Amino acid sequence: MDCTKCDREAVLHAAYSGAHLCEHHLRASVEKRVRRRIREDGLIGDDATPQNPETWLLGLSGGKDSVVLGSILADTFAEDPRIELVALTIHEGIKGYRDESLDAASAFADEQEISHEVVTYADEFDLEMDRVVEKDPENMAACAYCGVFRRELLAEYAEAYGADKLLTGHNLDDEAQTAMMNFLEGDVAQMAKHFDASLGPFPERSESTEFVPRAKPLRDVPEKEVALYAHLADLPVHMAECPHSSEAYRGEIQQLLFDLEERHPGTRHSIMAGYEEFAKLAAEAYRGDGPDLGECERCGGTTTREICRTCQLTEAVHAA
Numbered sequence: 001m002d003c004t005k006c007d008r009e010a011v012l013h014a015a016y017s018g019a020h021l022c023e024h025h026l027r028a029s030v031e032k033r034v035r036r037r038i039r040e041d042g043l044i045g046d047d048a049t050p051q052n053p054e055t056w057l058l059g060l061s062g063g064k065d066s067v068v069l070g071s072i073l074a075d076t077f078a079e080d081p082r083i084e085l086v087a088l089t090i091h092e093g094i095k096g097y098r099d100e101s102l103d104a105a106s107a108f109a110d111e112q113e114i115s116h117e118v119v120t121y122a123d124e125f126d127l128e129m130d131r132v133v134e135k136d137p138e139n140m141a142a143c144a145y146c147g148v149f150r151r152e153l154l155a156e157y158a159e160a161y162g163a164d165k166l167l168t169g170h171n172l173d174d175e176a177q178t179a180m181m182n183f184l185e186g187d188v189a190q191m192a193k194h195f196d197a198s199l200g201p202f203p204e205r206s207e208s209t210e211f212v213p214r215a216k217p218l219r220d221v222p223e224k225e226v227a228l229y230a231h232l233a234d235l236p237v238h239m240a241e242c243p244h245s246s247e248a249y250r251g252e253i254q255q256l257l258f259d260l261e262e263r264h265p266g267t268r269h270s271i272m273a274g275y276e277e278f279a280k281l282a283a284e285a286y287r288g289d290g291p292d293l294g295e296c297e298r299c300g301g302t303t304t305r306e307i308c309r310t311c312q313l314t315e316a317v318h319a320a
């Protein structure tokens, strides 16, 4: 089958748009969607100038999503001194797995000449995910612990770098799964939080929160296209799945969306269009209505509890 836009051979059929794309036009299309998302989200602050650039901190795992996003950002801003890109890799203490993806992350950052820092759960929390999984004091999925620790470190380092934005490589499939999970759990407050934390236009958001705003400029691109892009651009990525990843519910949702998309192409896009609209309304309705923020008794971090979730979990692991 030929490419819809030229007479080269197609490497992808995007059923949701009807397009057949060759290597060249697939890459161009992915890049275009990321740049459009940056523009439509108003990601580049009005105050950013070459003399006073914004700092964007990229969470760089070494997996395909963050490497593809980093590569497109580096290309996009190579000639645009309004944005300075820095990368942070978090080593959770997962033997084998994270060591390999850390190599990919370092190779990528070197290649792109992006300033790159590595932080470990061992240094920061005196624990490793391999041990957390073994002890499991709260009887939760590994990802639930890991997510709390990772969010904490990303936020902490974004603050320490004086970053204006915190960017992560979530793709369309990740975001559609999260949206569906929030819908099916009936958790409207969570949707409002999701919107405030990482969707919608930025000026509004930074006024409504004291945290460094988060952005997901890859969220219009399906996972399969991200993987194909990484392969075609010959990027250094680590493809293995985390050995502890066993979020059973997310797995079910993933399968459900996969089946729906097969039979009704465009489902993920329409879920996200509706979800973002709805989450925005929810965020407006809930704004100022949340529990009061205070300081954690242990670490002084911002929390709605007496002891923040991170301190609570690290203490539980150390006590187990």
Ligand SMILES: [Zn+2]
Pocket (backbone or CB within 6 Å): 003, 004, 005, 006, 007, 008, 021, 022, 023, 024, 025
């Ligand atoms: Zn083409």
Ligand SMILES: [Zn+2]
Pocket (backbone or CB within 6 Å): 296, 297, 298, 299, 300, 301, 307, 308, 309, 310, 311, 312
């Ligand atoms: Zn704390």
